[in-house]
Amino acid sequence: MTRVLLIVASVSLVGLITGCATEKPAPAAKPQVQAAQAQPAGEQKPVIEYVDTPTGRWMVHDENRPAPPVITPGARRAAPSDADILFDGTDLSKWSDTKGGESKWVIREGYMESVKGAGYIQTKAKYASCQLHVEFATPEKVEGTGQGRGNSGVFLQGEYEVQVLDSYENKTYPDGQCAALYGRAVPLVNACRKPGEWQTYDIIFHSAIFKDGKIVRKPTFTILQNGVLVQDHVTLEGGTQWRGAHAISPFQPIPDKGSIQLQDHGNPERYRNIWIRELKD
Numbered sequence: 001m002t003r004v005l006l007i008v009a010s011v012s013l014v015g016l017i018t019g020c021a022t023e024k025p026a027p028a029a030k031p032q033v034q035a036a037q038a039q040p041a042g043e044q045k046p047v048i049e050y051v052d053t054p055t056g057r058w059m060v061h062d063e064n065r066p067a068p069p070v071i072t073p074g075a076r077r078a079a080p081s082d083a084d085i086l087f088d089g090t091d092l093s094k095w096s097d098t099k100g101g102e103s104k105w106v107i108r109e110g111y112m113e114s115v116k117g118a119g120y121i122q123t124k125a126k127y128a129s130c131q132l133h134v135e136f137a138t139p140e141k142v143e144g145t146g147q148g149r150g151n152s153g154v155f156l157q158g159e160y161e162v163q164v165l166d167s168y169e170n171k172t173y174p175d176g177q178c179a180a181l182y183g184r185a186v187p188l189v190n191a192c193r194k195p196g197e198w199q200t201y202d203i204i205f206h207s208a209i210f211k212d213g214k215i216v217r218k219p220t221f222t223i224l225q226n227g228v229l230v231q232d233h234v235t236l237e238g239g240t241q242w243r244g245a246h247a248i249s250p251f252q253p254i255p256d257k258g259s260i261q262l263q264d265h266g267n268p269e270r271y272r273n274i275w276i277r278e279l280k281d
């Protein structure tokens, strides 16, 4: 089975590189970051990152990078008997806003929907390693382009984003399309359904562990979208936060457990049938 397509390695300060992607072939084994810009002390400009992949060397968030193939997925799943049901379509009692207050997300007919400006919604309980099932639907009424179309996200450990986006015939940078580990890993295929149709994520996550401010275990993701493998035991090599047009974020120390979060990115995203099984590492 295909292993990780993209692994961004630790930042090595080799010097400034600018310009477009090149066609330099990647090493056969583990693709790695080849260079990052050194930042003079006090400068706040984003680091420019390049990654070597099986398709060549690319900048982070490079729209010219080859997108994964588009396929047609099958049917969705129901919860197993030992799952903890986080949202069954009827109430948000297990959820809050990011400050612990009542979320302004709304419940409609069996689903919750994000409200522009309401901010992220998150579980009151915190989790480390887990199996997470989420169903989502991007807006049926298609508006916007690229990252502005049906953008949301599922965050594990309150930190690492599995991108949610309307990536049905909607071009964007592949490391930010639906099912990407944002900025870090392109999905193996584009298994998206049409806007407005319900889709599933089944995420197997092994959490990050930090000690004395340094990471001692990197987080890993295996993800099925609509029953199709889209991330195959991918190890994150840093954070997934937005840091600029072609920049990426380093690891930030976080607690061993964090909330499951759903992102408000200004588009009315729908979620339903969310359940979790905690995993012992």
Ligand code: MG
Binding pocket: 151, 152, 153, 161, 163, 164, 263, 265
């Ligand atoms: Mg997002």
